[in-house]
Amino acid sequence: MARAAVMGAADGSPSRTDEPVAESAEVRGAPVRTTSRVVWREVATALASAALGGLAAVWALRLWAAHLNVPLVGSGDALLNLMLVRNMQLTGWFQSTPLLGAPIGQDLRPWPVAVGDIWGLLSLKVLSLVLSPAASVNVFFVLGFPLVAAVACLCFRGLSISRPISVVLGAAYAILPYHFQRSEPHLFLSVYYAAPIGCLVAMWIYTRQVDLWRSPRLYRWREYVVLASAVVLIGGGMYYAAFGLVLALAAALLRAIGERTVRPLATAAAFFVIVVAGIGLAALPNLLYLGSADADSAAVTGRSYAASEFFGLKIVNLVLPAWYHRIPALADLRAVTGESVIPGENTETLGVLGLVGFVAVLLAVLVPVAAHRPLWRRRLHPLGVLTVVALLFSTVAGLNSVAAALAFDQLRAWNRMSVNIAFLALAGLAVLIDRGLHRLGRRWPVARRPLARAGVAAVVLGIALFDQTGPAIRPDYPHTSNAWNADADYFQQLEDRYGAGAAVFQIPYSDFPEAPPVVSMAPYDHLRAYVHSDLAWSYGSVKGAFTSWQQVALSEGIPSTLPKLVGAGFQAIYVNRNGYADHGVAEEAAIVATIGPQVPFVNPDNTLAVYDLRPYASRLRAEGAQIPSLDQVLHPVRIEYGTGFFAPEADATKTWRWGGARADAVILNPTDDPVDVMLTGSIVVADPRADVTVTVGADEHELIVVNHVATLAIPVVAPPGTTPLAFVTDSAPTTAPGETRDLRQQIIDLHLSPLD
Template sequence: MKGALARVRGAWTRNDLLLYVVVAVAASVLAYGALALWRADLGVPLTYWGDALAVGSHFKTVIENGWYEFNPLLGAPAGQTYNDFPTADNLNFIAAAILGRFFTDWPVAMNLYFLIGFPLAAVSMTWFLRVCGSSKAVVLALAPLFAIAPYHFSRGEGHLFLASYFVLPLSLVLVVRAIRGEPLWGWRDDRRAAMRLFGRGASTLTIVALTATSSSYYSVFFLILLAFAGIAALITRRAWRRFWGAAVAGGLTVVAMLVNMLPDMVFAWINGANPAGLERGHAEAEIYALKLSQLILPWPGHRIPVLRELRALYDANYPLVSESPALGAVAAAGFVAMLLFVAYAATRAGGWRARGRGDRAVFSLFGSLAALTLVAFLFSSVGGLSTIISFVTTSLRGWNRMSIYIAALSLAATAILLDWLIRAIVRRAKLRGAGRALVAGALAAIVLVVGFVDQTPWDAGDDYAATAARFTADRSWFATVQEAAGAGATIMQLPYQSFPEDVGPTGVLGSEVLIPYLQTSDIAWTGGGIKGRPRAEWTQVLESQYPPAQIARIAAATGMTGILVDRLSMFPGPRATLEAGLAKAAGAPLESPDGRYSYYSLDRLEKELSASAGAGELAAVRARAIDPVTIDDRSGFARGFDDAGGLESRQREADPRLRLINDSGTAARGTLELEFRFDTDTGGVVPGTLAVRLPDGSIRDVPIRDGSGTLSTPITLTPGTAEVTIIAPAPGTDGAAAVVLGHRGVRDAVVSAFAESGN
């Protein structure tokens, strides 16, 4: 027994290998308890709603197709092309591909990736804390706490790629090395040529590659902190060599990010940009920023009711709730200490005077961590430097996500304070050996217990049963649909739901359109195409221009096997109208037990068309229907929904323009139909006519009667884009009322003639 203990003690003191193992095990155990995994079925996604559906779709796509950029079973018949939603998160997709080799069931692969993130985050945080000089006892407490940060649970599987922040501490190692003036590049001092490769340069290159492929957000946050660290080292140490070393690391990060997004850039160059794919507003940089009070208050999932209620009170009564960022008490202690340190240091002209070289090094590191934290806060807080960045680009909006960087820096600061406290207790009590270890272990245990109670969710596992029931019910229902439709079927989904990052008129998220795909195999669905391209929005065009019975006829002509209606996505009136028309054309539907879905088979219509229409006519209808002319009004209007759930757009600026997009490659002939009304709810002058400039330069005057009017004019559009201008002053200018555009669009001549021939 003594021999075994001696070997363990030797392994513990000899290197950090055992420390990493213990930390990984501890983080796994804490995650197991925090998530109440004994109540979960890993064959069911832990989260089966919202953005978790999109993440699940990514996993299923990678498992079935090898990569995520193209999925032939979504956005049918063209397929879902994710190049229209550029990202540099490929490390996560690589992980999905690896897990998919062993676990072909997408919920299992997704759940495992989420769970693996806990020990990985703890292990990487261990290295960062050890680089910062933290003792092993303190690391044993704080590294697992970083893994179970409130951020991890609030992100969950809905934001799985953000929750997989295990690369983040590695990037902070480079930042700390840079601000200390340490080299980031160089060979290992070893006589063996092969071993010389494994030096600082190799580790820097590896960390840069991992960071640049893990997350676009984390890569940008890393670049900001690295830039500050390099400049700080140059100013304080005149270390030009270190500055250029940091600059090279930053440049390589940018290059690696661009390489990750190269397929997306090439796709945009060939097919033209899709401004609607990643559609975000400038103001979102502040809506999704963070505030000081949010960081230090308890998080919304706190186990102690009074603290949970305190946060709920704040979130309910104060503006800009953002994504409810919070550090947790242990990290918040370090965060507040760093702010006080900055304030104190700023008042001392002579700087901080510490006794001894060791103390000076510790306080220098503490000051560096405080400076980095301040920079992170200045960028991510409401009205901070991120607002200035939003003038240039709106692609990055969730600056509150820098809170996990702040949490890591704050825990490193807490580690310094805890080590200082341990040394002070040991020095005052004159303890040695076992006494010192006892103090360190007891303090670490207390911090770990406090952190676990403070940071982990109070209701973990409460939703597992309901989630499993819904998931199982959906799987059973769509198995029925799959059997009815047959292998290789293509099914139209109505109503059209814009994807990604949109919400329908009834509050149903656009990601819910992916549920049918997630629950079936070898069936193509029209939903899930990236918004902005005509081939993704073709069912929306049909909905806006044709009555339901004609939609069914057109759907059959385009090769659809059936139509699936998501009743939850529609208001009762429009839903009843749609289903009555579909039933008249296609017959009675199959209905899901919960009443949410109805499926209309188009077999009867397909047989009728085969007997009455020629192959050439059907081919022409299919070509025009699935690649229609669409209208992009996003530059001059704000989109919303009318009282019936129909899409409409409200004027934002003077003379708003509409882009008519013809991506079909051939000229499109039809009728441009636009409905106008004026928003007089807040007052305003309504004109007698509304002037509209057509693509050929001619102007049509639309009579306005009772606040509304309609334009209907023949039009021929060559491939590419054309513009229609609504000649109207900006809302409020000289009391002008805002123009509200109802969506009709370009009614194609070929499709219209075919639809009406069935009457």
């Protein structure tokens, strides 16, 4: 008896029997021609799923109330995506703009934002040729629903799921809670079409349906699909590429062990090489920059073992309903998980359809069965195997944490593998539905009719719409539109006052990218100014050497800062009052005391204030005051933070960085002469008896800890170039609810002041 077909009949439709079927010519290795008629039928099937997924999204989001040129979300990370599109419109590509990071300009090469998302960026580029930044982002996001549905539908068909069920489950997959919760702030993550592709390739490898080891002359359509899939994964999202590679390599390893052959490993290796080489090519501008003399410290921080645990997948989040569920009791059930000290991103919900499939595929792996399993059980088994693999890699303290412990910690948010698990679970559900319809058809022939299958599909889609969507996911269109239009008017008036290209300095200082909120000022909030005007703004340079001059300029207070801003060519200073605990009162009082009485230009909600520096600059020049040169402002003696330091934090009275047991930095003197400076600040530790040592160059200074605080005042002669700076303590860590970092020392208000 020939080997049984594992996934169904050779033509892609479900087998009509639970008995082993004859091996087809395709399984034996002979090439099989795919007719154009078959291809067009599959295309039509995918388009039907795309239409259904798109209509479901329109209904769930009530998109008829939206405005094309107003983003669905106008704050937070959504501003970052609007920035990328505006960069494309101004300079041709997303990696630079002269209107951010003034007076230097923005250069995004230190930040690998493009790596893994090249297809999304190219799509935004095309849209930006004819649409505004807001419209480009809106269209991209909305089209993501039919795209995900179509690709998922084709992948279900690749697993021999019947057409009606593939269509409806493709649409259900496109409206996972994950999609709505990612939304426009996580624009590229929201278009997760690459996830089912990775699952399909892994399934084909595990079930021996693809073999790249054979001669290309004998390749079947599946081999060509795998090669095309590798190209798609190159630019379909770094996370989804990584998840697909993990599943493919695991499937190949398990099959190789089971059959004692390297052929599956060869297929997975070829797939791996294509994907990794393509991602490396996309990262070439970043890699070339990192190898250049201008390379600065990495712009991406917060990647660590602790972060991988914090952002790991939680099975409880998979199986419980979404936090916004229509049934209050179910929403309350999910709310209980908010008490976790590591809540993560909280976007993993499978929904009731996915939950049924999830249980089914796990039982197919865990429950002992007879040697001769029915076909539908054999179809569930590989889905369950890959689901177990996904859980082992993605769950909190799983294999992802092992990788992080080995320093592979750049991919920290493994909870995002939930979309791979959701696809495998829905595929398991599809097997059950097809099996049920087949058995019903044997007993009641009416169940075989297309109308009956359409009825089942309608019920499935109805369940998905009820369970996976809800009023809470709909954007507040009137509020967003009013805020967006008010900003547009305000910043246009600013541009009219100062002229296009005029430089405006923004406070409070905030790192870019990936910075925490500053008091009540949300991350990326300074970008509101850029997306609405042609003025040049100080915010937006990648943190590190590009922005250190701003921190130095602000470190000695407003009276010392303003002459430097004049020297750097700034014509105004912009205050985001939400970034201060006192709503900017003290900072603005210092500005007025320095530049003289002036009524600021304030936005309608009284959160933004702009002060004109031009009269002040004219007065300084008329008085013959010493104004620093641009070179002096941009290249001060400064501290650059390195290994062991965490991102900066601030409150109304101080700024600080947490450090580990050892935190390293350097004092950078960009001039050609030694400079005398005073290193000041304080170090707070949890253990009042701890030793605290600061080493400057070769000089070691043991500090005295009083009431948990060590005061720092060290004169330093900084030679040209860099001087190593190390902070070491044996203190126990400082702990707090939900805190996952190893916080050994809090280094507060660390400054270098020139000594006359």
